Amino acid sequence: MSGPSQPAPEDLEAKLRASRTLEEAPESAIQRAIGLWKERAPVARPAGAVERIAAALGFDSAGAAPLALGLRSGGAQVRQMLFTAGERDIDVRVAPSESAPLWRVSGQILGPDAHGEAVLRADGYAARAAWNELSEFSFDGVPAGRYGLTLYSATWEIELPPFDLPPPRG
Numbered sequence: 001m002s003g004p005s006q007p008a009p010e011d012l013e014a015k016l017r018a019s020r021t022l023e024e025a026p027e028s029a030i031q032r033a034i035g036l037w038k039e040r041a042p043v044a045r046p047a048g049a050v051e052r053i054a055a056a057l058g059f060d061s062a063g064a065a066p067l068a069l070g071l072r073s074g075g076a077q078v079r080q081m082l083f084t085a086g087e088r089d090i091d092v093r094v095a096p097s098e099s100a101p102l103w104r105v106s107g108q109i110l111g112p113d114a115h116g117e118a119v120l121r122a123d124g125y126a127a128r129a130a131w132n133e134l135s136e137f138s139f140d141g142v143p144a145g146r147y148g149l150t151l152y153s154a155t156w157e158i159e160l161p162p163f164d165l166p167p168p169r170g
Contacts, residue, residue, distance in 0.1 A: 051156040055085035085158045087111055099141050103165045106138040116153040
């Protein structure tokens with residue numbers, strides 16, 4: 001009694017090559033798929049219109065374990081928040097100010113923009129800071145409280161979620 005015969009290596013190679021070829025889709029299916037595609041017209045904005053963008057918090061070191069941050073975190077009282085808004089990322093850092101018991105809030109817009117202004121607001125407090133050539137901004141001497149930060153350029157406005165600045169520990 002003998003088992004099934006083994007195909008020759010050349011036959012196996014030919015069958016493998018044949019199995020790797022793809023069949024072309026029928027021409028009617030290709031044309032129907034092309035017909036479904038419609039180019040979208042760019043969104044027209046009136047002159048002077050500003051796009052409003054809400055930022056989403058991606059990272060907040062306030063929720064991270066101290067050992068997870070490592071030695072470069074700048075100390076226990078330094079807080080880093082990373083936000084995403086459209087094609088931009090915003091890095092915001094909060095650290096104790098040299099004029100205790102106040103805070104220093106600084107940040108940088110990472111994206112395709114070069115000029116703008118940051119506005120930091122809370123009840124009884126408002127400050128503006130223009131960005132420098134690296135799209136950085138800074139506020140010093142900020143008291144404890146709940147703050148909103150809004151970034152402005154010529155064509156958009158980004159509002160970051162509110163954040164709290166507790167009384168600094170001494």
